[in-house]
């Protein structure tokens with residue numbers, strides 16, 4: 042199936058005014074998503090928030106249906122969260138770590154996840170083992186396997202990092218996790234919406250992500266997947282009247298699904314909007330999306346490299362929509378500002394926020410251009426002209 046790019050761009054009105062290469066920051070939401078958010082907010086204004094919630098029960102349930110279809114799991118294994126960080130921390134903090142147990146992770150682990158490891162190490166005396174990437178920038182699977190021992194309680198991997206276009210071998214890590222019977226938490230924040238995610242073949246017990254990036258959902262939304270058979274081994278760190286019922290003065294019962302990690306209060310308009318965004322992606326076809334994003338990103342890398350004075354940081358065949366680079370003698374912030382003045386959105390990734398990865402690769406602050414399927418070859422050509430002229 043081929044994509045109707047012109048229609049998809051019509052449903053992405055800002056495409057008329059700017060070149061949005063900041064999809065790894067926050068992608069542009071399509072009109073059906075924005076409309077769903079607005080119309081729920083309007084109903085809250087018209088009839089009241091609780092009353093609008095009752096009316097929107099079906100739309101709210103669609104959130105679980107859409108994610109279950111996208112991830113190949115049951116609706117009972119999906120929960121809403123207000124960000125990827127909160128989703129990830131809810132699961133991480135539900136694990137009963139004992140002192141001297143180990144978290145095994147990789148060089149590209151997301152900064153906030155690593156901060157959570159440091160926090161736990163400080164308070165509970167757990168160990169953190171970080172496996173370096175190989176020369177292709179991918180998690181070194183040989184070293185990773187060799188680091189597995191009886192002390193490893195959790196394997197935590199970031200699938201697609203913020204600061205590089207690589208796609209880590211999440212499935213191979215899943216095989217190791219299964220073989221050694223170790224909990225496996227996959228951060229799919231940057232991969233959800235641009236890479237096909239099937240939790241069975243990934244072999245993960247837990248997976249988290251955000252709404253606003255490649256899924257094109259509203260800001261302030263996220264989700265988690267928790268494998269049904271894993272749920273009983275975890276214990277939510279906080280509960281409320283949504284995640285549990287108060288059965289008698291001194292007793293309570295947790296909900297028997299992943300929603301035991303949700304709270305009663307949530308940004309319902311955003312949750313509905315994210316459900317619509319996932320359905321929108323499913324209707325387009327995740328395979329088509331993955332193929333188009335990767336081919337646009339490869340084209341961008343090739344054309345940037347051809348400029349001669351631009352260094353593209355990732356190499357290889359199987360890369361994501363994230364392209365990272367530096368222009369010779371041009372601080373990343375300056376280039377970012379100049380591009381923005383021409384209506385081009387990109388990001389700067391700061392060395393200070395990447396103590397494991399950018400530091401290891403001896404990279405300064407770097408520029409990031411992240412493309413989505415609604416971007417075009419014409420935009421890439423214009424972008425490269427602007428980078429050349431900056």
Ligand SMILES: Cc1ncc(COP(=O)(O)O)c(C=O)c1O
Pocket residue numbers: 123124125126127151199201202203228230231250251252263
């Ligand atoms: C790999 C990765 N994980 C987690 C996050 C955090 O997402 P959120 O801001 O929704 O908490 C990000 C955000 O950039 C990310 O790139």
